[in-house]
Amino acid sequence: MLQKHFGYYLRYLDHDIPAGLVVFLVAVPLCLGIALASGAPPMAGVVSGIVGGVVVSILSGSQLAVSGPAAGLTVIVAAAIEKLGGLEQLLVAVVLAGVLQLAMGYLKAGVIGAFFPSAVIKGMLAAIGLILIMKQLPHAVGYDAEAESDLSFVETDSSMSLQSIMDALGAVSPGAVLVSLGSLAIMILWESQIVKSRKRLALLPGPLVAVTFGVAYNFIASHLTPSLAIASQHIVNLPAIFGPIEFGRKLTFPDFGALANPSTYVTAATLALIASLETLLSLEAIDKLDPLKRTASTNQELKAQGVGNIVSGMLGGLPMTAVIVRASANIDAGAHTKVSSFVHGVLLLMSAMFLASVLNLIPLACLASILLLTGYKLAKPTLFKSVYEKGFDQFAPFVVTVVAILATDLLLGMAIGMAVGLFFVLRANYHEAITLTRDGNNYLLRLQKDVSFLNKALLRGYLARVEENGYLIVDGAKASFIDQDILETLQDFIKAAADSGITVELKNVRGLSLNGGGTAAQASSHGSGDESFSISH
Known part of the structure; x- marks a missing residue:
């Protein structure tokens, strides 16, 4: 809240406080679910959400961005926990990633998002969506005895047999399946026009309704039909906490012995790059959604994310990004300033300190269904x-x-x-830098944009098409840069042109001479009407 006068934020409290409550209700299941998908303790997701709200919102370059653990990082985190040896080792990589992001912000690297082709970014998000679906299916059906955390679909163990598949089917929990299907149905319904047209219902976040359904189902089933209840190992398991002191005792701290492991630095660089990229892409989308059409500072956002990841890593939290799902909920709820994100962080902190016992009633199948839907949206x-x-x-x-x-x-x-x-x-x-058009025995060779040595083979091919006694115009008016190799290729052609009776005319081609080296080729105005040329391949 450093960029605006304090009175600016007071002006919109009637919008921002209710919006912060809505974002909090959306963030609770997402923080827990992403921790589940990452193979980390639920508390790690909650801590990341708290830091994203309380710390990052203050420093953020955006008024409407909401930061926290991101689904796009789950595959990296899951693999890193396994590879580095545990959460304590991962936290060191998170801190280092934050340092890198902070440095990137000061180096004004906020433009890096523009250097990744959109097709590759979309492919990355789609792949993450597919992996999320694959990894959450076991939780959704109550079978997670072999829920691995690797980054690929490739089976390293070829012993998968019909018998093992039958064993998996036999271990499915009917209660978990019912909760997953019910939760998915609720969230799909909540995104339909039926609910959106009813303002009071639309105020309730779909994930919150799904979680409420899951808790209510398990409570009723455990009392009336225990065979359909969900086993305790498939329920959220936050440590019992009551009050700030006990909350502090439950935090996990980094093991800096991991600095001796080279994989820690690779993980940190990967987290910094992907988290920064996801943040910058989210920021671009948030600016487009902002009703007031404000433009966020990308470099300031990188600094804020860097500080956030340093603090999150030091306190046992997952790496974070600016998250478009929560930001969209924030904007839809009527938020005007970053106060809403700050409020959501404070509410997360209060819930972790005083409502852990309530959060421990949530079935993992509910959280899995939220992530299944998230995965589908990424890879639809x-x-x-x-x-x-x-x-x-x-x-x-x-x-x-x-x-x-x-x-x-x-x-x-x-x-x-x-x-x-x-x-x-x-x-x-390569193909657009040089074009050749022909009308009879007249030729027009245009050098367009930047013409580099990579286009030399293409140029030679075009020059070989010019027939004996032809008339060739070489036009470089549209070329802002012509590589020396291209100039030499043209100069060699000009020198040899007289032997084939070819006349060459140069237009706006710097660095070339028609009579250098004693060539018989000479300038002429014949055939200079460009409009008469037709494309010939």
């Missing part, structure tokens, strides 16, 4: 269709990114997707 079929309709140069990097992430891991998959995206960018520039 219409996304694949919309990217396909944009053309092969968009669809190929998108699909390659999805497949590569599923087959390897998030970082390597993104790198492969970037490589494919870069290939298509280079290919497009």
Whole structure:
């Protein structure tokens, strides 16, 4: 709340406090669910949400962004906990990631989001959605004895047999299935026009209604039909807490012995890059949704996220980003300033201190259903269709990114997707940098945009099409840069042109000479009417 006068925030309290309550109700199940998906204790998700609300909101460059644990980081966190040896080791990577983000903010790296092709970003989000679905299905059916936390669909153990599948089906909990299906139905209904058209119902967040349903179902089932009740191992298990002192005792702190492990630094760099990218993309979307059309400072947001991740890591929380789901709920609830995000953080803190026993009534199946729906939204079929309709140069990097992430891991998959995206960018520039048109025996060679050495082979191919006794105009008016290799290729052609009776005319091509080296080619105005040329491939 540093950017505006204090009175500015007081002016909108009647909007921001109710909005903060709504965001809190949305954030509780999401914080718990993301911790579940990450293979971390529920408290880690809650701590991250608290820090995102209480700390990051004050420093944020956005008035409407809401920060907390993000579904997009679950796959990285889950793998890191397993690879580094535990949550305490992961927390060191979270702190280092925050330091990197803070440095990026001071280095004005807020523009990095613009350097990632949108097709690759969409592929990353779609892959995360598919992984979320795969990882949450066991929790949704009450079978999580083998719920792994790796980053891919690839089976490292080929011993999966019909018998093991039957064993899994036999371990499914009917109560968990009923809660999952009921929760999904409620959330889908809450997003329909039926509920949205009823203002009072629409004020209640769908995830909160789903969680309330799950708690009520399990309470009734445990008293009336115990066989359909959900077992205790499939219920949220926050440590028993009452009051600030006890809350402080339950916090987890980083084990800085992990600094000796090189994987800690790789994890930190990965978290910093992906978290920053997700934050910047979310910020762009939030600015578009802002009714007041304010523009957030991306560099300031990176600094705020960096401080937030340092504090979260030091207190046992998960890494965080600005989260579009919570920000959208914030805006829909009528928030005007960052006071709403701050209020949501304070409410999360109060609930963790005094309402842990209530949160421990929530079935994991409820949280799994929330994340299943989140995964579907990230990877819904219409996304694949919309990217396909944009053309092969968009669809190929998108699909390659999805497949590569599923087959390897998030970082390597993104790198492969970037490589494919870069290939298509280079290919497009390769073909568009030089064009050749022909009318009879007259030729127009246009050098367009930046023409680099990568276009030398294309240029030679076009020059080879100029037939004997032809007339060639080389026009460089649209080229802002022409590489020396291109100039040399053209100069060599000019020198040899007289042997084939070819006349060359140069227009706006700096660094070339028609009579350098004694060539017989000479300037002429013949055939200079560009409009008469038709494309010839």
